[in-house]
Amino acid sequence: MTNLRRRSTFDRRYERFVRSLREQIVTGQLKPGDFILSEHELAELYELSRGSVRKALSELVSEGLLLKIAGRGNMVTYPRKGDIRLSKIKLGWFSPSYELPVVRQLLQQFEERFPMLRVQLVPIPTPEYVETLMEWNATETVIDVFVLPDFFFLRWVQQGWVHQLHPYLPEEMQREPSTYPPLLSMFQHDDVQYATPFVFSPVVIGYHRRMWEEAGIREHNPIRDWIGLVETARRCSIRSPDGECDQYGFCFSASRNRWPVFLLQNGGQLADAGGRLLLDHPRNVEALRFCVDLMYQHRVAPIFSHGSDRLAEDLFIRGRAAMILTTYYFMNEFRYQGMDWDLLTPPMGREEATLLLGNGLAINANSPNRAAAEALVDFLTSRETQSEIKRQSCTIPARKDVAEDRTLWRSDVHPEQYHVFVDVLPYARSIRDLGVTEEQFSFMEKELHLMWARVESPDVASHRITEEWSRRSALPTSSSH
Numbered sequence: 514m515t516n517l518r519r520r521s522t523f524d525r526r527y528e529r530f531v532r533s534l535r536e537q538i539v540t541g542q543l544k545p546g547d548f549i550l551s552e553h554e555l556a557e558l559y560e561l562s563r564g565s566v567r568k569a570l571s572e573l574v575s576e577g578l579l580l581k582i583a584g585r586g587n588m589v590t591y592p593r594k595g596d597i598r599l600s601k602i603k604l605g606w607f608s609p610s611y612e613l614p615v616v617r618q619l620l621q622q623f624e625e626r627f628p629m630l631r632v633q634l635v636p637i638p639t640p641e642y643v644e645t646l647m648e649w650n651a652t653e654t655v656i657d658v659f660v661l662p663d664f665f666f667l668r669w670v671q672q673g674w675v676h677q678l679h680p681y682l683p684e685e686m687q688r689e690p691s692t693y694p695p696l697l698s699m700f701q702h703d704d705v706q707y708a709t710p711f712v713f714s715p716v717v718i719g720y721h722r723r724m725w726e727e728a729g730i731r732e733h734n735p736i737r738d739w740i741g742l743v744e745t746a747r748r749c750s751i752r753s754p755d756g757e758c759d760q761y762g763f764c765f766s767a768s769r770n771r772w773p774v775f776l777l778q779n780g781g782q783l784a785d786a787g788g789r790l791l792l793d794h795p796r797n798v799e800a801l802r803f804c805v806d807l808m809y810q811h812r813v814a815p816i817f818s819h820g821s822d823r824l825a826e827d828l829f830i831r832g833r834a835a836m837i838l839t840t841y842y843f844m845n846e847f848r849y850q851g852m853d854w855d856l857l858t859p860p861m862g863r864e865e866a867t868l869l870l871g872n873g874l875a876i877n878a879n880s881p882n883r884a885a886a887e888a889l890v891d892f893l894t895s896r897e898t899q900s901e902i903k904r905q906s907c908t909i910p911a912r913k914d915v916a917e918d919r920t921l922w923r924s925d926v927h928p929e930q931y932h933v934f935v936d937v938l939p940y941a942r943s944i945r946d947l948g949v950t951e952e953q954f955s956f957m958e959k960e961l962h963l964m965w966a967r968v969e970s971p972d973v974a975s976h977r978i979t980e981e982w983s984r985r986s987a988l989p990t991s992s993s994h
Contacts, residue, residue: 523561523565541626570587604620605635650677655879661872662870667950693710695869711893711894713871717856736860749763750835775803778800778859778865784949856928917935
């Protein structure tokens with residue numbers, strides 16, 4: 514037994530040495546032309562005999578990673594095709610993501626910089642994103658790095674899955690003020706940083722300049738509050754003699770990344786510290802009533818038909834809605850439509866507020882290529898890479914020095930008021946700030962359809978949903994389905 518234990522300890526030290534040296538070469542920490550430590554120094558550092566070190570170095574020489582030079586030592590070699598063992602990283606991404614074309618180009622640059630690494634981009638459908646990642650993680654199909662939206666990270670925390678994430682924040686992102694504190698906190702739990710902020714977007718107002726001009730609107734921002742939003746939307750609405758609406762002044766969206774904006778602006782909160790649902794709180798009911806009145810009383814927004822994330826944006830692109838709430842992610846589609854559009858800060862209710870959405874880069878704790886995965890995250894959050902994301906898309910990079918660098922603005926890519934996000938960020942809040950769990954939010958979304966369709970009033974719907982959730986949460990776990 515003793516001999517076996519000694520051998521096992523030796524094997525672990527030997528494998529740790531080979532793996533550590535290989536990773537430092539593959540990830541570029543040791544560059545071609547660099548000489549590594551002497552055999553004597555390596556033996557002391559890794560608690561191995563010089564013979565074991567010599568054997569390990571021979572393995573790396575045979576892999577094409579090292580070149581033994583007589584009288585000088587072992588040098589990291591310049592890789593030749595077919596002469597090295599490539600390390601592959603799997604990168605999970607949303608299949609309909611607007612950033613994919615830019616990301617594919619950036620990954621080519623990454624592989625040129627790290628010739629011993631290859632990245633396999635794995636598109637994953639949005640509706641089954643979390644489930645697919647969890648299912649693959651339980652098998653041998655491990656995704657090493659994946660995009661993690663803040664709302665999905667909230668689910669990771671609430672389901673007790675954070676142990677499956679490798680806590681990581683690149684050294685550059687640890688320096689102040691490399692990124693925005695709210696973006697960091699989106700991916701923290703118990704003061705641990707489980708994902709690195711990558712890109713983000715507050716929810717802002719998008720509007721058609723032409724429609725405003727035709728409505729005689731000259732003021733830069735006439736929608737500073739809810740009254741201004743309704744009045745401006747009314748002026749931009751066009752109805753035919755038979756009562757049909759040819760153009761709406763505003764398009765309301767029942768997407769989870771849109772309608773909560775009005776709750777936040779009214780000082781609402783969806784749950785208390787104990788997790789009790791507060792949808793029937795007067796502030797929330799008042800905000801819901803305003804949303805419904807946009808459609809049914811003021812008639813400046815089309816009547817709700819479904820909860821598609823694209824409903825409002827599609828009408829905006831077709832020139833049937835003068836204003837919408839939108840994100841910088843979706844703006845990437847506007848730039849190809851030949852529209853004259855721009856951005857404004859959202860209107861204010863009782864207070865200034867809007868939603869803040871963020872995407873992080875998470876490393877799988879089960880990744881067999883953790884060092885390479887960290888190198889990829891470092892690359893994607895570097896100033897150079899983040900600058901390229903901004904140059905080629907409307908999406909806002911997480912690095913503050915890049916996001917606010919106005920020299921990167923391009924007239925053929927960005928709206929004139931692209932940097933309005935700087936004014937919005939001080940009062941932008943994440944869905945996490947609403948206090949609800951992912952399960953609670955999904956339940957509310959499903960039940961609120963009756964209110965959006967005006968089958969129920971905001972008062973009745975909010976009270977019913979709150980009571981139903983209370984009864985449901987009081988049921989034993991085994992019968993809560």
